[in-house]
Amino acid sequence: MSTTTTPSSASTRSRNPLAAITRIPFGWQVLIGLVLGVVLGLVAAQMGPVAETEANPDGANWLTTTLDTIGTIFVTLLKALVPPLIFLAIVTSIANLRGVTNAARLAGKTLLWFAITSLIAVSIGIALGAVTSPGANSGVSADDAEASSTQGGWLDFLTGLVPSNFLGLEGSAGDDGTLSLGFNALQILVISIAVGIAVLSVGEKAEPFLKVTGSALEIVQKLLWWVIRLAPIGTIGLLGNAVASYGWEAIGQLGVFTLDVYVGMLIVLLIVYPILLKTNGLSIGSFFRGVWPATSLGFVSRSSLGTMPMTQTVTERMGVPRHYASFAIPLGATTKMDGCAAIYPSLAAIFVANFYGVPLGVTDYLLIVLVSVLGSAATAGMTGATVMLTLTLSTLGLPLEGVGLLLAIDPILDMGRTALNVTGQSLVGVIVAKREKILDQDTYDAAARTSFSAIQAEQAAESDAADDAETQVADDADETSEAGREKAPATA
Numbered sequence: 001m002s003t004t005t006t007p008s009s010a011s012t013r014s015r016n017p018l019a020a021i022t023r024i025p026f027g028w029q030v031l032i033g034l035v036l037g038v039v040l041g042l043v044a045a046q047m048g049p050v051a052e053t054e055a056n057p058d059g060a061n062w063l064t065t066t067l068d069t070i071g072t073i074f075v076t077l078l079k080a081l082v083p084p085l086i087f088l089a090i091v092t093s094i095a096n097l098r099g100v101t102n103a104a105r106l107a108g109k110t111l112l113w114f115a116i117t118s119l120i121a122v123s124i125g126i127a128l129g130a131v132t133s134p135g136a137n138s139g140v141s142a143d144d145a146e147a148s149s150t151q152g153g154w155l156d157f158l159t160g161l162v163p164s165n166f167l168g169l170e171g172s173a174g175d176d177g178t179l180s181l182g183f184n185a186l187q188i189l190v191i192s193i194a195v196g197i198a199v200l201s202v203g204e205k206a207e208p209f210l211k212v213t214g215s216a217l218e219i220v221q222k223l224l225w226w227v228i229r230l231a232p233i234g235t236i237g238l239l240g241n242a243v244a245s246y247g248w249e250a251i252g253q254l255g256v257f258t259l260d261v262y263v264g265m266l267i268v269l270l271i272v273y274p275i276l277l278k279t280n281g282l283s284i285g286s287f288f289r290g291v292w293p294a295t296s297l298g299f300v301s302r303s304s305l306g307t308m309p310m311t312q313t314v315t316e317r318m319g320v321p322r323h324y325a326s327f328a329i330p331l332g333a334t335t336k337m338d339g340c341a342a343i344y345p346s347l348a349a350i351f352v353a354n355f356y357g358v359p360l361g362v363t364d365y366l367l368i369v370l371v372s373v374l375g376s377a378a379t380a381g382m383t384g385a386t387v388m389l390t391l392t393l394s395t396l397g398l399p400l401e402g403v404g405l406l407l408a409i410d411p412i413l414d415m416g417r418t419a420l421n422v423t424g425q426s427l428v429g430v431i432v433a434k435r436e437k438i439l440d441q442d443t444y445d446a447a448a449r450t451s452f453s454a455i456q457a458e459q460a461a462e463s464d465a466a467d468d469a470e471t472q473v474a475d476d477a478d479e480t481s482e483a484g485r486e487k488a489p490a491t492a
Helices: 002-017 017-021 026-047 060-098 101-132 154-162 185-228 231-246 249-253 255-279 284-301 305-315 324-335 340-356 361-375 386-396 400-435 439-446 450-492
Strands: 169-173 178-181
Touching: 002 231, 026 231, 026 249, 026 284, 060 101, 060 185, 060 231, 060 305, 060 324, 101 255, 101 324, 101 340, 101 361, 101 400, 178 324, 185 305, 231 284, 231 400, 255 340, 255 400, 284 305, 284 400, 284 439, 305 324, 305 400, 324 400, 340 386, 340 400, 361 386, 386 400
Parallel strands: none
Antiparallel strands: 169 178
């Protein structure tokens, strides 16, 4: 039996493309994608535009179009899985708290630490903006000013909380008569929370529903893992198209603003977070080694929700109990945004005020803090922070056309913003678990073993184990059939 199974297992592994991919560390895959993206983007920029046609109104050359297509497909795949992921993850996470005696306390502590870290981040952003005046030291033209088609105001934010339908879907008609469907992540979040609370209220009668949602969540997360493995390829398209479309000229024109955003994020990442970890008696090195797979994936994917399964995995591998991690991380993926909802909108608001010569007083800065701490759910975890920015600008009474001044470099900034977002989400989970004495300290201290490659290897091992099991069943069936054929003549 063993001689039959071993070759089959070996051949199965040799035919498994995932086994070959996992031999290259994910960090190297991402690095290769970043380098190729920059190189191909520069090549595409040197090729220049082509003649505009009806099919190609922008005059983009074939390489730019290819890069744009690759990046768009990757982001579209992530977006396609976001609605079911939000609903299933939130409902399941709330239901997981039904057996926890201090569930309300955990939820309250989590939200409190979300607010504390956001308050620190937005204060750093305001301080940098006040010192450097990024809008007064830019080379952008007023001709670039353009109000975003996606806007957010407090009235829009409040009315947007009310679901227009149970699925949170939205339809829009194009100029050519085509109908496209989208989704409102904030409405899906509200629906999910309501359903989760209803599940807790129903009790045992909801168990069949929970089994279905739990199984469906596993399936969606498996699909998302497959998309995540395409991240290095998506990086080539996203970064390459950004370089080809905007080049380094846009970054140069907004150099002070770009530097402010990344310096602010690095201060939070490398100074604030370590101080919070050390204050709570946690190893700084163990945390950053453990969270690195989620941080790097967030940088590539530019989606907190798309990175959520990885963020939850690394948080659990750092010793946070699953019943708490499955609640804190999905909630953080939709509301905890130190990059998109704290540092970026504060600096962007100061930039727009500088550019248009509008003085900001103490009250205005306090409003920026208030919007950042209370309105971060408006970003809803997807790529970009335009809604949060327009919400901040409208609150301060600043021109919404200022959004257009910053859109050229938004993809480059969004990479860093999302990386900081997911790191902060994991940080809060670890800190609250530590303070509530539910953190497995030995597992946390061993978090250095966590890596994307290790997680991929586990996934591959599970696939190989399933393949081996199928092969074993097939071999056993063959041997049983053979034994039956040999026994039949003897019986006759």
